[in-house]
Amino acid sequence: MIRVLSKGAVLGAAAVLPLGLVSSVHEAEAATTRPTAVQRNAEAGEGYAKRGKWHTFKSGHRSVGPALLSYAGKYKRPKGVRIIQVKARCWGSDSLMKIHLDYRRNGAWKAAKKASQPCNGRYRTVRITNAGHTWYGATFRNDRPKTVEFWIQYYK
DSSP states (O other): OOOOOOHHHHHHHHHHSOTTTOSSHHHHHHHHHSOOHHHHHHHHSSSSOOOOOEEEEEEEEEEEOBTOEEEEEEEEOOTTOOEEEEEEEOOOTTOEEEEEEEEEETTEEEEEEEEEEESSSOOEEEEESOOOOSEEEEEEEESSOEEEEEEEEEEO
């Protein structure tokens, strides 16, 4: 048998609860359906996870000429970092820039990822998402003399 309570019976039930716990039926319903901030933090463990952000190894400008390879240095990957990227751009629509994100293994440099970009002033991003080597670097090559602006970054 199903018993339906009237609104007055529910109000009477709320009035039976000890003072200070619930002042109305609506608060009683809200307390049972929505978790509080303390409950959400307790469920999540120690609180909300710290959000990652991009950190820059190095940024700068390099003059890159035809058939010249500009080396932007080597950088040690911090512990726990898995995402590394190179953002670069150059100007002058008559030229093509090649970007290499390299890693070092057994004393030799190898390309982890390559990309080419026309020199139109827009950024090109070359990113790897499963970085596991210790040393990383970037190289740039243009078919005509240009200045390259670059950022070598990691996400942590």
